[in-house]
Amino acid sequence: MKYKRSERLVYMTEYLTRRPNDLIPLTTFVNKFNQAKSSISEDIRILKEVFESEGIGLVQTTAGASGGVTFIPKITKTKAEEIVDHFIEELSKKNRLLPGGYLYMSDLVGNTHVMDEISELIVTMYENKEIDTVVTIATKGIPLAHAVARKLNVPVAVIRKDNKITEGSTVSVNYVSGSTRKIETMILAKRTLENGARVLVVDDFLRAGGSINGVIRLMEEFQAEVVGVSVLVESKDIIDRVFTDYTSIAKVANIDEYNETFDVEPGNCLEFFNKG
Amino acid sequence: MKYKRSERLVYMTEYLTRRPNDLIPLTTFVNKFNQAKSSISEDIRILKEVFESEGIGLVQTTAGASGGVTFIPKITKTKAEEIVDHFIEELSKKNRLLPGGYLYMSDLVGNTHVMDEISELIVTMYENKEIDTVVTIATKGIPLAHAVARKLNVPVAVIRKDNKITEGSTVSVNYVSGSTRKIETMILAKRTLENGARVLVVDDFLRAGGSINGVIRLMEEFQAEVVGVSVLVESKDIIDRVFTDYTSIAKVANIDEYNETFDVEPGNCLEFFNKG
Numbered sequence: 001m002k003y004k005r006s007e008r009l010v011y012m013t014e015y016l017t018r019r020p021n022d023l024i025p026l027t028t029f030v031n032k033f034n035q036a037k038s039s040i041s042e043d044i045r046i047l048k049e050v051f052e053s054e055g056i057g058l059v060q061t062t063a064g065a066s067g068g069v070t071f072i073p074k075i076t077k078t079k080a081e082e083i084v085d086h087f088i089e090e091l092s093k094k095n096r097l098l099p100g101g102y103l104y105m106s107d108l109v110g111n112t113h114v115m116d117e118i119s120e121l122i123v124t125m126y127e128n129k130e131i132d133t134v135v136t137i138a139t140k141g142i143p144l145a146h147a148v149a150r151k152l153n154v155p156v157a158v159i160r161k162d163n164k165i166t167e168g169s170t171v172s173v174n175y176v177s178g179s180t181r182k183i184e185t186m187i188l189a190k191r192t193l194e195n196g197a198r199v200l201v202v203d204d205f206l207r208a209g210g211s212i213n214g215v216i217r218l219m220e221e222f223q224a225e226v227v228g229v230s231v232l233v234e235s236k237d238i239i240d241r242v243f244t245d246y247t248s249i250a251k252v253a254n255i256d257e258y259n260e261t262f263d264v265e266p267g268n269c270l271e272f273f274n275k276g
Numbered sequence: 277m278k279y280k281r282s283e284r285l286v287y288m289t290e291y292l293t294r295r296p297n298d299l300i301p302l303t304t305f306v307n308k309f310n311q312a313k314s315s316i317s318e319d320i321r322i323l324k325e326v327f328e329s330e331g332i333g334l335v336q337t338t339a340g341a342s343g344g345v346t347f348i349p350k351i352t353k354t355k356a357e358e359i360v361d362h363f364i365e366e367l368s369k370k371n372r373l374l375p376g377g378y379l380y381m382s383d384l385v386g387n388t389h390v391m392d393e394i395s396e397l398i399v400t401m402y403e404n405k406e407i408d409t410v411v412t413i414a415t416k417g418i419p420l421a422h423a424v425a426r427k428l429n430v431p432v433a434v435i436r437k438d439n440k441i442t443e444g445s446t447v448s449v450n451y452v453s454g455s456t457r458k459i460e461t462m463i464l465a466k467r468t469l470e471n472g473a474r475v476l477v478v479d480d481f482l483r484a485g486g487s488i489n490g491v492i493r494l495m496e497e498f499q500a501e502v503v504g505v506s507v508l509v510e511s512k513d514i515i516d517r518v519f520t521d522y523t524s525i526a527k528v529a530n531i532d533e534y535n536e537t538f539d540v541e542p543g544n545c546l547e548f549f550n551k552g
Contacts, residue, residue, distance in 0.1 A: 006282040006322055007326050010285050013285070013286045014289055014293055014330075050279075054287060054290075102442040105442075106433075110425075110468060112422055116294075116426070139434060142415060143432070146388055146423075157382075162438070166380070166481075168374050191380065191382070192382050205442075
C-alpha cells in the first residue's frame, strides 16, 4: 500500500478514534504502510497537534519495544460548558413533568448524540482513576454506561432489580428505596464483575440515593472499589443524602406539579473543570 | 486557523466518523479552515478514497446549495465474516451453558467492542431502509440497539416488560411467550415513538419469537412500519417460528445440558453479503 502522509493520517485518525484508551503499537502502522518508524512518528505528531488544539483529546505516545500510541478522549472546559448547557436546555422543556414529580427523560437517554457528548464529559472527569468496569442499574443507566465504557475501553456490568434466569449465579443485596422507603433487591451476575475490580457507577437519576447505596453495598460483596459515582440528573430538593461523593450533569429543583414548573441548573460536574 | 491539507484531513476524519449518516454542509469545513470550496472538495476526495479502499465506509457528496458530505458506515464481506467468526468464537466457549439451556451472554452484551463491530454489520444490511427509530426490548437488547442507532443517526425506543412510573402515558399489548406459553405484557411510552415511524427491531436472543411478535403487535398500535428485525443469536432448534423475516449474527443448536455442549454456526446475516 503506497499511501501519502495525508492518506495515512485519514486512516490513523479513524483507527485511533475508534479505539479510545487502547495502546496501539507503532508497528501496527509501520507494517500497514511499510514506512519507517520515523515517518509514522511524524504522522502521529501531526495528529496529536490537531487533536490537542481542537480539543478532541490527548494522543499519548510511549517509547520502547512495547511502545505505541493511545488516544485519550478529553474535553475542554468550554466544551464541557456547552454540553451542560445543551443538556439543561433539553431538560428544561416544561412538558417533561410527569405525575408524582417524575421527569420524562427517555428521549434524552435514547438519544445517542446526547449520551455520547455527556460520556466525554464524564470520561474527562474520571480519566486518571484506573477504572476496570462501568457499573449501572437497569434500565435507563445502560445507554450512558455503554457510552462511557466505550471511551474508557472497559466492559459494562448491569445490576438488575429482577432476577432473570439467563444470568447464572448471582449475588444480591437488599436496600431501602430512598423515595418509597420500601425494601428492594438488587442483583448482579457473579460472572459479570471480577472480584476486586475498580468500578465507576453510572446512573440516570439521583433522588435520595437509595439505589446508589444498594450498588455500593453490592460492590462490597464483590470486594470492588467504587472509584466514582456519576449521574445525569440529581434532585436538588434532597437535603440529607447518605453519600455526597458523586458528580452530576444537571440538577433539578423546585418541582411544582400544580403549576407544572421546575428549575434546572448545572450539576456539580463543572466544578471539576473550574479547578483547571 | 491555517491548517495544511494533512491537518485538515485529521480534523475532517474525526468530525465525519463521529457523525455517521449525518449530512455535513461543505460550508462547515470551508468556514472552519477559511479555504476555497475546491480545496475542501479535494480533501474530501482523498478521505473518500481511503475510507472506501480500507472498507471503513462510504463518503457521499451531494452538490448544490444544500450540498454536503455524509459518512455512511458500510463494511465489506470479508470484514463481516471476520466479525461473525469472532462472535462465534466467543459464543462457543462451553461454560456459557446455564440451567434450562439458556446461554450466558452478559459479557458479550457488556462488551462495547463486540457491540460496535456487530452494529456495523447490522447497519450495512439495513442501510437503504430509511429507518427512523431503533426499537428494542429491555434490557439485553439496549446496548446493541444504541450501537446501531448511533451509526444510523436515529433515536432508540425501549420496550419494557414492567410498567415504570417515570415513562408517562404508555401503550401496552399482551403476547404469549413462545418459550413458557405464559401471557405477558409489553409496554412502550407513547412519547418515545412517533406515529407512523419506520423502525428496525434489535434484540439479543431469538427463541420461539414470542417477544418479537409482541413487538410487531405493539408497533401496529403506533402505526409503525417494521422494516427489519435483527438479533444477535437465534436458536436453530425452533422449527415453526411465526415470522421468518429477520437477520441473525449467529445460530445455536443442539444444546445438550447433560454433556454441556452446544453448536454454534454463522447466522443468516452472511447471506446478505454473499448476494454481493
